[in-house]
Amino acid sequence: xxxxxxxxxxxxxxxxxxxxxxxxxxxxxxxxxxxxxxxxxxxxxxxxxxxxxxxxxxxxxxxxxxxxxxxxxxxxxxxxxxxxxxxxxxxxxxxxxxxxxxxxxxxxxxxxxxxxxxxxxxxxxxxxxxxxxxxxxxxxxxxxxxxxxxxxxxxxxxxxxxxxxxxxxxxxxxxxxxxxxxxxxxxxxxxxxxxxxxxxxxxxxxxxxxxxxxxxxxxxxxxxxxxxxxxxxxxxxxxxxxxxxxxxxxxxxxxxxxxxxxxxxxxxxxxxxxxxxxxxxxxxxxxxxxxxxxxxxxxxxxxxxxxxxxxxxxxxxxxxxxxxxxxxxxxxxxxxxxxxxxxxxxxxxxxxxxxxxxxxxxxxxxxxxxxxxxxxxxxxxxxxxxxxxxxxxxxxxxxxxxxxxxxxxxxxxxxxxxxxxxxxxxxxxxxxxxxxxxxxxxxxxxxxxxxxxxxxxxxxxxxxxxxxxxxxxxxxxxxxxxxxxxxxxxxxxxxxxxxxxxxxxxxxxxxxxxxx
Amino acid sequence: xxxxxxxxxxxxxxxxxxxxxxxxxxxxxxxxxxxxxxxxxxxxxxxxxxxxxxxxxxxxxxxxxxxxxxxxxxxxxxxxxxxxxxxxxxxxxxxxxxxxxxxxxxxxxxxxxxxxxxxxxxxxx
Numbered sequence: 321x322x323x324x325x326x327x328x329x330x331x332x333x334x335x336x337x338x339x340x341x342x343x344x345x346x347x348x349x350x351x352x353x354x355x356x357x358x359x360x361x362x363x364x365x366x367x368x369x370x371x372x373x374x375x376x377x378x379x380x381x382x383x384x385x386x387x388x389x390x391x392x393x394x395x396x397x398x399x400x401x402x403x404x405x406x407x408x409x410x411x412x413x414x415x416x417x418x419x420x421x422x423x424x425x426x427x428x429x430x431x432x433x434x435x436x437x438x439x440x441x442x443x444x445x446x447x448x449x450x451x452x453x454x455x456x457x458x459x460x461x462x463x464x465x466x467x468x469x470x471x472x473x474x475x476x477x478x479x480x481x482x483x484x485x486x487x488x489x490x491x492x493x494x495x496x497x498x499x500x501x502x503x504x505x506x507x508x509x510x511x512x513x514x515x516x517x518x519x520x521x522x523x524x525x526x527x528x529x530x531x532x533x534x535x536x537x538x539x540x541x542x543x544x545x546x547x548x549x550x551x552x553x554x555x556x557x558x559x560x561x562x563x564x565x566x567x568x569x570x571x572x573x574x575x576x577x578x579x580x581x582x583x584x585x586x587x588x589x590x591x592x593x594x595x596x597x598x599x600x601x602x603x604x605x606x607x608x609x610x611x612x613x614x615x616x617x618x619x620x621x622x623x624x625x626x627x628x629x630x631x632x633x634x635x636x637x638x639x640x641x642x643x644x645x646x647x648x649x650x651x652x653x654x655x656x657x658x659x660x661x662x663x664x665x666x667x668x669x670x671x672x673x674x675x676x677x678x679x680x681x682x683x684x685x686x687x688x689x690x691x692x693x694x695x696x697x698x699x700x701x702x703x704x705x706x707x708x709x710x711x712x713x714x715x716x717x718x719x720x721x722x723x724x725x726x727x728x729x730x731x732x733x734x735x736x737x738x739x740x741x742x743x744x745x746x747x748x749x750x751x752x753x754x755x756x757x758x759x760x761x762x763x764x765x766x767x768x769x770x771x772x773x774x775x776x777x778x779x780x781x782x783x784x785x786x787x788x789x790x791x792x793x794x795x796x797x798x799x800x801x802x803x804x805x806x807x808x809x810x811x812x813x814x815x816x817x818x819x820x821x822x823x824x825x826x827x828x829x830x831x832x833x834x835x836x
Numbered sequence: 837x838x839x840x841x842x843x844x845x846x847x848x849x850x851x852x853x854x855x856x857x858x859x860x861x862x863x864x865x866x867x868x869x870x871x872x873x874x875x876x877x878x879x880x881x882x883x884x885x886x887x888x889x890x891x892x893x894x895x896x897x898x899x900x901x902x903x904x905x906x907x908x909x910x911x912x913x914x915x916x917x918x919x920x921x922x923x924x925x926x927x928x929x930x931x932x933x934x935x936x937x938x939x940x941x942x943x944x945x946x947x948x949x950x951x952x953x954x955x956x957x958x959x960x961x
Contacts, residue, residue: 472912479919486926495937499949502934506864509923510856516875516916523909524882577949636957640950698957766957774961 336405346389347401347414350382350424350463357381358456368447372439375452379435382459383428390421394812398819398829400469408469408830409530415469417826418816419669423596424466426676429798430588431459433791437684438581440785446491446579454491455585458484465593469830472519472529474597478512478561485590488582489574500574507570511560518553525550532830535605535823542608551609554601555617561594562650565623571647572631576639580687583639587646588680592672595653602657603665603820611660618658622752625651629759636698638686638767642679645722645763648756649675655749656737663740666817670810671733674802678721678730681795685715688784688792689771698767703776711784712772714796719764721799724757729802732810837885841877848874861931861941868927872920876913883909 331337357378364370393399393416402411416424435455442451461481468474489501523529525545526537538547560567571591575583602610602617628648635641649671656668686696692708693701705712721728734753741750802809819825848870855867883906891904935941938948 472915476915476919479923483922483926486930490930493933493937496949498930498934498937499946501930502861502943502946503949505923505927505930506856506868509868509927510871513871513875513920517878520875520879520882520909520912523879523912527906573950634956636955697955699955770958770961 334407334410336402336407336411340401343392343396344399344401346385346392347399347416347467350385350389350428351414351460351467353378353382353385354456354460354463358453358460361456362450362453365448365450365453368444371447371452372435375456376432376435376439378456379428379432379459382463383425383432386421386425386428386463389416390418390425393418393421398826400829409528409533412473413469413530413532413830414467414473415532415826415830416467417819417823417829418812419596419599419820420466422669422673422812422816423592424463426673427459427462427466427589427592429795430585430676430680431455431462433680433684433795434581434585434588436791437584437687437788438579439787441581441687441788442491442579449491450487451491454484454487458488458585458589460484462589462593466596469531469826470529471522471531471534471601474600475512475516475519478515478593478597481590481593482508482512485586488585489578491579491582494577497577500577503570504574507560507567511557511567514553514557514560518550518557521550521553530830531600531605532823532827536827538605547606547609548612551602551606551613554606555598555613558594558598558601559620559654562591562598562654563594563624563647564620564650564654565627565647566620568624568627568647568650572640572643575643575646576637580639580683580690583642584680584683584687587642587683588676591646591650592676595650595657595668595672598654599657599665599668599820603660604823604826607821610657614658614660617654618746618749621651621654621658622749623651624648624654625752625756626759627651629756629763632763633759633766635763638689638696638698638701638771639683641763641767642682642686645682645760646675646679648760649679649722651756652734652737652753655741655753656733659737659740659744659746659749661740661744662814662817662821663736663743665820666810666813667733667736667740669816670736670813671730673809673813674721674729674733674799677795677798677802678718681792681799682718682722684788684792684795685711685718688788689715691782692784693771698770701771702774704772706776708784711789711792714792715772716768717796717800719768721803723761723764725761727800727803729799729806731803732806838881841881841885845874845877845881848877859943861934861943864943865924865927865931869924872916872924876916876920879909879913879916883907 398417400413400415402408402413404411458481461477464477490497526534563571625648628644631644632641653668653671656664690696695701721730724730724734738750738753852867852871855863886905889902889904891907938946
């Protein structure tokens, strides 16, 4: 049969006919690059000496791509690209606004630092097992989640990063890891399934999966739609991914079990994807329901902060202590989300970026400390300050930064969240943020007093590895730089927060003519 | 047709939640499998259920004339089936491995990562 004459069909009603500007390819390149280099590393996984340099080069390119993408978004506003040239909302859209670009850039920094740290700490069998391919595929999932503009696509990227994280988590196959992985895998699978249920209902209600389209349609058709049910499902699913209080027990059960660099990457990347998705959905898509649920989120936030900080005080294993500190940080971000407004959302975004850098660096510092002491147990560790003074100074900076002391990067977002909470009259939430900082100070201060200042008890004497010290120093330099000169980052974060609350620029980038 | 499907999905969810509340990994695994199928059925139902009418726009018309099922949720299910199947396979192997290494399939007895007798941190030097 002859095809109908092509001239009779007006393709411009279905397809984007103009080729996208070259700079717009930056939207898709971070994901495509991670998938490509992950596949190449997978093919070369027997070549254990080639793996680290190739992976570090690939992650450096990813960092460069994300930096260029952020520059493009800062200069020209949100950028959209659709797959297969189908006009949105029919084609899967990748839409990058400031928040997504900032998160992508910081995740690339964390991944590069992790790749560098792993160069000497993951041995040949770990490399043969596929540490680096898993890392690159994890980054594909994380970048995709930050850059996509389609909610079902977001679900797919969640699963990509989840399955890669399973691979990283069981790397080494010790009984302890299997135990942690069981709890991590089952509970995270339930969380993403809840997310999928919410997506199914969302499609049933709106007939679209494009986030810009949903934002507009939700605003137009709000009365009579059961959006509250949807919003609660999303809060539960993303709260579980982010490890918010009543649904967070998978995190302390698993984060201390894998190789320390894997814990560092997880602490920097995974829970923050949950927070990012929560902000994206509750602030941009369903702002009215987000406001209605803000008291619930605030209570969960306060409980998460206190639970995390008290849990950290009760631990004698420094790795488990850090797992609880990840949770208390999530509480601060949730407090920002609950308070809302430019200060609250900006504070949550800022705290997430700070936490990505500092929690990763803290796990790395703990890894180095564990190597120097031979143990992670606070009852037996000691004498680090006398043995490695520079490393101890770096650790002290991180301890102060995670507690929110000036002049490091943890101070400013906590000020933003606490001030925004006081401004709307939620003094108890602000007080919880400050009390959490105090309790965190006690937990990390005790690590400092016992593992660093206490006179030597153990007698192992290896030097810190050069690559580990390099990546730790780079992350510490970043937290100091952000703490001393937060202005450029702060401006972008405030712009990102207002763009999330008022997504007209985001919608215009997806539907340029205003026609839908 | 949607109402019986809604009831069926409800039964699926109830069975899945009941099984996942168990402490034995095999039952939790079955619960996860049923949960995945419940969600797939839910997605399927959101796309409208009708007799087999192809979703093809006839010549001369510019929109759908007959009432047809929406093909997009079916595409979503295909994705979700692949994902939930691969996760189920991974969890199956992980659970078997846990049974081999930890010697139990009772989640309450899996205390290797979080020992019940963990020492408290010291209060002084």
